[in-house]
Amino acid sequence: MQYEFLSRPAMTAAKLTLDAGESITCEVGAMIAMSRGFTVETTSRNKGGSGGFVKGLKRMFAGENFFLNHFTATNHAQSLIIGPAMLGDIIHYPMTGGTLVVQGSSWLASSSGVEIDATFQGIGKALFSGEGIFWVKCSGTGDLMLNSFGAIHCVEVNGEYVVDSGHIVAFEDTLEFHLGKAGKSLIGSFLGGEGLVCKFSGQGKLYFQSHNPPSFGKLLGPKLKPH
Amino acid sequence: MIQFECPSCQKRYQVGDELAGKQAKCRDCGQVMPIPAAAEVAEEDPVILASLAAPPSPRSSAKTLFGTTPELSYEISQRPDFALVSIKLQAGGKILSEPSAMVSMTPSVKLEAGLKGGLGKTFGKLLGGESMITNTFTAENESGEIMFAGGSAGDVAYQRLEGQTLYLQRGAYMLNTEGVEVTGKWQGAKGFFGGEGLVLLKASGVGDLFFNSYGAILEVDVKDGFIVDSGYIVAFEESLDYHVTVLPGLRTGGKIKSLFFGGEGLVCEFSGAGRVWIQTRQVRSFLSWSNAFRPAKSN
Numbered sequence: 001m002q003y004e005f006l007s008r009p010a011m012t013a014a015k016l017t018l019d020a021g022e023s024i025t026c027e028v029g030a031m032i033a034m035s036r037g038f039t040v041e042t043t044s045r046n047k048g049g050s051g052g053f054v055k056g057l058k059r060m061f062a063g064e065n066f067f068l069n070h071f072t073a074t075n076h077a078q079s080l081i082i083g084p085a086m087l088g089d090i091i092h093y094p095m096t097g098g099t100l101v102v103q104g105s106s107w108l109a110s111s112s113g114v115e116i117d118a119t120f121q122g123i124g125k126a127l128f129s130g131e132g133i134f135w136v137k138c139s140g141t142g143d144l145m146l147n148s149f150g151a152i153h154c155v156e157v158n159g160e161y162v163v164d165s166g167h168i169v170a171f172e173d174t175l176e177f178h179l180g181k182a183g184k185s186l187i188g189s190f191l192g193g194e195g196l197v198c199k200f201s202g203q204g205k206l207y208f209q210s211h212n213p214p215s216f217g218k219l220l221g222p223k224l225k226p227h
Numbered sequence: 228m229i230q231f232e233c234p235s236c237q238k239r240y241q242v243g244d245e246l247a248g249k250q251a252k253c254r255d256c257g258q259v260m261p262i263p264a265a266a267e268v269a270e271e272d273p274v275i276l277a278s279l280a281a282p283p284s285p286r287s288s289a290k291t292l293f294g295t296t297p298e299l300s301y302e303i304s305q306r307p308d309f310a311l312v313s314i315k316l317q318a319g320g321k322i323l324s325e326p327s328a329m330v331s332m333t334p335s336v337k338l339e340a341g342l343k344g345g346l347g348k349t350f351g352k353l354l355g356g357e358s359m360i361t362n363t364f365t366a367e368n369e370s371g372e373i374m375f376a377g378g379s380a381g382d383v384a385y386q387r388l389e390g391q392t393l394y395l396q397r398g399a400y401m402l403n404t405e406g407v408e409v410t411g412k413w414q415g416a417k418g419f420f421g422g423e424g425l426v427l428l429k430a431s432g433v434g435d436l437f438f439n440s441y442g443a444i445l446e447v448d449v450k451d452g453f454i455v456d457s458g459y460i461v462a463f464e465e466s467l468d469y470h471v472t473v474l475p476g477l478r479t480g481g482k483i484k485s486l487f488f489g490g491e492g493l494v495c496e497f498s499g500a501g502r503v504w505i506q507t508r509q510v511r512s513f514l515s516w517s518n519a520f521r522p523a524k525s526n
Binding site: 006029034035087218220 | 442447453454455503505508512517519524
């Protein structure tokens with residue numbers, strides 16, 4: 001598969017070129033346009049993989065759709081244009097056997113060699129962070145496309161690093177993480193608006209986004225007509 | 228090594244120290260810029276070092292569009308995020324726009340608002356998701372300049388019409404010169420099943436046409452057929468045939484699955500030869516996302 005990013009960085013779309021037999025799994029609704037030579041299959045699990053219903057259910061909790069669309073090229077050099085719902089960027093992450101933990105709404109697409117699994121990190125953590133700490137675990141080999149709300153930034157963590165949980169896009173699972181408070185005291189952290197943050201330790205890549213969808217949502221919410 | 232960005236398109240370059248102070252031309256957008264002196268990277272700051280070590284990302288290579296036609300000269304800058312259209316008219320020149328698209332203008336330009344082209348056409352435009360009112364800008368005694376922008380963040384595309392016809396999606400219309408006629412066109416069940424309203428706008432004649440979108444606009448020259456999610460179509464040429472369908476592979480027995488679970492809904496399959504303009508984002512997706520943040524009605 002070849003890929004090209006168009007109209008970066010705020011209105012980014014990814015143009016993927018697939019050869020006959022190659023297959024890509026996308027978030028439902030991600031397809032913008034495509035060549036004629038594709039067949040599309042909608043399932044609740046990885047293509048040809050196991051898991052089925054339970055994994056589908058887990059994905060739904062992870063902020064992803066229950067269903068996945070698999071696009072398989074039936075001819076050579078077929079192109080597929082995909083994009084996320086929100087304004088922001090897309091990056092490519094090559095999977096080489098390691099595991100990447102992706103924030104639920106940041107997963108956009110992956111090639112067929114990548115296994116997607118929603119893992120639940122424990123309800124206590126989710127409640128305290130208030131950001132919906134649900135993650136999609138990606139492993140295997142192949143291509144992974146991640147999207148962000150706003151710009152995307154990569155940090156090679158070596159030691160310790162702190163990120164507001166709503167800004168995390170993805171991190172390599174060689175990094176350990178736990179939730180902590182941003183300031184010295186709990187009250188001070190909340191007054192400062194930072195709430196609880198993710199503290200990473202170890203060595204690995206960490207991707208985060210410049211904007212935080214829940215913060216934007218909270219800004220918009222009061223201005224919208226109640227339902 | 229010196230690392231710097233093009234001030235115009237943000238493309239990143241890395242050159243040898245010996246080039247400091249020299250002029251360089253951006254490979255993507257043609258901007259001429261001075262190469263800065265080698266920057267010192269503070270070693271005690273691990274975050275800055277790490278971000279430089281990450282592979283440089285290719286930035287948008289979106290270019291400013293410009294040109295001169297018998298009616299006007301135009302420039303579309305700040306693409307694709309915040310497209311801004313500058314129109315220069317000769318004395319006596321005219322341009323028609325959708326209401327509230329005007330950003331600024333020189334004092335020589337006179338604005339007149341009104342119903343254009345009779346009641347039938349006006350009604351057609353209304354059906355096509357556009358306002359009944361058309362604003363006419365005239366550079367009366369001397370040349371003038373007007374700036375226009377779309378209602379949302381996004382892109383603007385330009386097409387010169389020389390007798391061919393273009394169909395525009397609801398709300399995409401922005402500007403046209405007098406020689407172009409913009410009317411609503413009943414698409415019957417075709418448009419209905421596309422989920423995007425019953426009527427497309429039809430633009431034909433000889434002149435200039437500008438249209439806008441939420442998201443960036445991509446131009447695709449169709450030769451061997453092309454499929455576009457109906458919500459992402461901005462415009463297409465009449466020379467293309469289109470029909471509304473479900474995604475291939477879901478056509479037999481899988482229709483319901485595709486429609487309700489697959490989320491891609493119905494798509495437009497184009498065939499023949501011609502150009503399609505597609506947008507990279509949809510207002511509808513953004514709205515359904517923001518819906519989750521609506522407050523509940525209190526009693």
